[in-house]
Amino acid sequence: MTIHDLVIAHGTVVNSFGRQAAHVVVDGGRVTQLVDAAEPVPAATRTIDASGQLVIPGGVDGHCHVAQVTGRYRTLDDYRTTSTAALWGGTTTIIDFGIPRDAQESPLDAVLNKKRLAEESRCDVALHGSVVTWDETVPWQLEQLAAEGVRSVKMYTTNRGSTMADGDTILKVMREMVRLDGLTYIHAEHDPIIADCTEQHAADGRIGIEHLHSTRPELAEEISVKETLAMAAYTGAPVYFVHQSTPGAVDLVTEARVRGQEAYSETCPHYLTLDDTVYGSAFPEWYACCPPMRSPETVAALKERLAAGAIHTVSSDHSCYDLSQKRERTDDIRSMPHGLPGVETRMPVTFTAMAAGSTVEDFVEVFSAGPARINAVPGKGTIAPGFDADLVVFDPAEKREVDGGALHMGTDFSPFEGKTLSGWPAVVVSAGRVVVDDGGFHDPGPVGRFVRRNGFTAHRDALSSVQDGVAAISL
Numbered sequence: 001m002t003i004h005d006l007v008i009a010h011g012t013v014v015n016s017f018g019r020q021a022a023h024v025v026v027d028g029g030r031v032t033q034l035v036d037a038a039e040p041v042p043a044a045t046r047t048i049d050a051s052g053q054l055v056i057p058g059g060v061d062g063h064c065h066v067a068q069v070t071g072r073y074r075t076l077d078d079y080r081t082t083s084t085a086a087l088w089g090g091t092t093t094i095i096d097f098g099i100p101r102d103a104q105e106s107p108l109d110a111v112l113n114k115k116r117l118a119e120e121s122r123c124d125v126a127l128h129g130s131v132v133t134w135d136e137t138v139p140w141q142l143e144q145l146a147a148e149g150v151r152s153v154k155m156y157t158t159n160r161g162s163t164m165a166d167g168d169t170i171l172k173v174m175r176e177m178v179r180l181d182g183l184t185y186i187h188a189e190h191d192p193i194i195a196d197c198t199e200q201h202a203a204d205g206r207i208g209i210e211h212l213h214s215t216r217p218e219l220a221e222e223i224s225v226k227e228t229l230a231m232a233a234y235t236g237a238p239v240y241f242v243h244q245s246t247p248g249a250v251d252l253v254t255e256a257r258v259r260g261q262e263a264y265s266e267t268c269p270h271y272l273t274l275d276d277t278v279y280g281s282a283f284p285e286w287y288a289c290c291p292p293m294r295s296p297e298t299v300a301a302l303k304e305r306l307a308a309g310a311i312h313t314v315s316s317d318h319s320c321y322d323l324s325q326k327r328e329r330t331d332d333i334r335s336m337p338h339g340l341p342g343v344e345t346r347m348p349v350t351f352t353a354m355a356a357g358s359t360v361e362d363f364v365e366v367f368s369a370g371p372a373r374i375n376a377v378p379g380k381g382t383i384a385p386g387f388d389a390d391l392v393v394f395d396p397a398e399k400r401e402v403d404g405g406a407l408h409m410g411t412d413f414s415p416f417e418g419k420t421l422s423g424w425p426a427v428v429v430s431a432g433r434v435v436v437d438d439g440g441f442h443d444p445g446p447v448g449r450f451v452r453r454n455g456f457t458a459h460r461d462a463l464s465s466v467q468d469g470v471a472a473i474s475l
Contacts, residue, residue: 004044005432010037011050011393013383014360015057016369024055026389029432033385046434048427050393056364057383058092058390058430060371063242063266063315064343066096067117071162073337077320081410082343083122083448087435088408089344090425092123092390093372093380093451097154099130099163107131108141111150121448123430124390126377128185129153134169139176146180149452151376153177154185154242157224158194158290170228174237181455183375184232184239188224188249189216189291198334209284209330213276213292221291222248229256229263238262238456240374243317245271245291247301254310262456264374266313267302269349270340270415275299278415285326286415289317290338306366307357312374314350314366316342322411341409345402345416347392351423360396363423376459377451393427400424408441 006026013022013034021037025044035042066082068075077085086094096118098111105113111129118125129145131138131153142153153173155165165173170186177184198215201207206214225241229252232239244250244265256263270289275296278287287293294302305311319339329335342349347367354363372381379388399422404414428436433444454462 001043004032004042006389006429006434007042007044007047008050008055008391008393008429009041009047011053011055013055014364015382015384016361016365018361024383024391026429026432029389031383031385031387031389034383048393048434053393053395053426054360055383056360056392057368057381058392058428059090059347059367060093060095060375060377060380061086061091061316061318061343061346062095062313062371062375064094064096064318065339066094068319068339069101070337073321073325075320075339076322077410079118079121079125080446081408082318082320083125084441084443085344085407085409086123087428087430088441090347090392090394090428091343092428092430093126093377094123094343095126095128095375097128097130098150099154100132103133106141107138108144111145111148115148115450118448118450120446122435122444122446123448124451125448126375126451126453130163131155131169131173132163132165134172138173142173142176142180146182149450151181151453151455152183152185152240154187156187157228158187158189158191160191160195164191167231171231171235174231174235174239178235178237181457183456184237186228186239186241187243188221188228188241190220190224193217193220193223202334207332207334209288209333209336210279212288212333213279213294215333216290216292218246218248218294218298221246222252225249225252229253229261232263233261240264240266242266242315243268243271243291244311245294245302246298247305250302250305250310264312265310266315267306267311268315268317269342269346269353272299272303272306272314272353273349274415285323285330285336286413287340288326288333288336288338289340303353306354309362311366313371314346315371316346318343320409320411323413340415341411341413342415344407344409345414347425348400348421348423349416351396352421355422373460373463376454376456378454378459389429389432391429392425394423394425396422398422398424
């Protein structure tokens with residue numbers, strides 16, 4: 001009789017394309033069988049009873065910043081901390097960024113440095129590159145990144161003097177990414193508008209954190225998306241917009257897709273659940289991020305776009321500063337660090353935000369399947385034979401209150417403090433290892449693998465044959 005490594009029995013397996021009552025069989029770190037739940041439970045070294053619970057693919061967080069340096073500030077995490085927090089939150093793969101810290105660090109070196117740091121990760125890791133300034137070496141560097149399995153490059157349309165790429169650079173990089181079958185990531189905010197608006201606020205003495213939302217208007221985001229889509233259409237480049245915070249920005253991407261462009265919208269849990277009234281709260285520094293939170297009306301409209309399927313992924317944009325760093329310069333938003341901790345809370349915040357108007361299948365799409373597919377991450381995002389055994393078991397009816405001090409992200413706050421959320425993981429399996437269960441966290445050590453990503457179009461075309469969660473291509 002065959003004794004399998006692990007069986008998750010009697011659960012409802014939910015993929016983005018459907019669900020079935022099944023026993024999930026795991027061997028050698030991969031799913032090997034889905035057995036109808038009416039059949040006997042296969043013998044295994046360990047069996048987990050998931051009766052009355054859902055079993056979904058482990059989360060893929062396509063937008064994390066680990067050990068990030070911004071000016072004189074460095075986030076307080078490392079790969080051990082952030083990967084541990086990710087696993088606590090049901091995310092089994094994170095995608096970080098190799099962003100040059102200054103003009104002396106090349107795009108290739110930035111990625112290779114991050115890849116070395118990632119050797120301490122407890123979960124699987126992939127990387128995005130980043131280009132700030134074009135020179136004659138960039139095409140060769142992008143070729144080297146592609147050979148390393150880094151098939152996407154992020155560029156910023158704002159942050160002049162630090163990470164901002166000019167239009168010429170963006171256009172040239174897009175053309176190279178088409179040649180290399182890659183994906184262009186864009187932080188889209190129109191820098192001249194933001195710079196002018198911020199200067200006017202400073203002149204009026206309205207430059208503290210309580211005014212953040214009014215210094216970065218929705219128009220700045222939407223104009224930048226429109227301009228970038230035009231460049232993507234001109235070059236034929238697939239383009240992915242990070243942390244979209246307005247329905248207008250999402251609609252521009254939707255319209256581009258109708259025209260036949262490969263364009264994708266990402267949003268973040270905080271843009272779905274928090275609005276700009278937080279900047280009038282007792283602790284506005286908890287919400288310092290760019291783009292800022294938007295009006296309640298904008299948040300409601302963004303959630304409508306998510307329910308309609310117009311938003312393709314929900315990522316954390318995790319940046320782990322603490323309150324002492326946030327509070328150093330609350331008097332001047334130009335000098336304080338921006339970014340929120342969120343890799344651990346992405347699952348319950350997103351699940352709760354989607355509870356009305358969306359299915360669990362829809363949630364799996366934006367939490368796991370969509371990020372894996374769009375980012376060409378092999379073996380992720382689906383529970384089916386041949387895919388990695390990255391699994392999350394949870395009871396959708398269970399509710400917990402967020403206690404920032406009890407989380408594991410290496411900081412001392414959560415922007416979701418005190419909120420009651422559903423969708424917390426009860427069991428997390430990463431590469432076939434049970435890392436979270438009712439006994440707590442079982443540290444597997446630095447076993448996280450660096451995931452070499454496929455070409456964008458090659459991966460998309462190869463995935464077309466997944467059917468019913470039973471037959472799947474092992475990429």
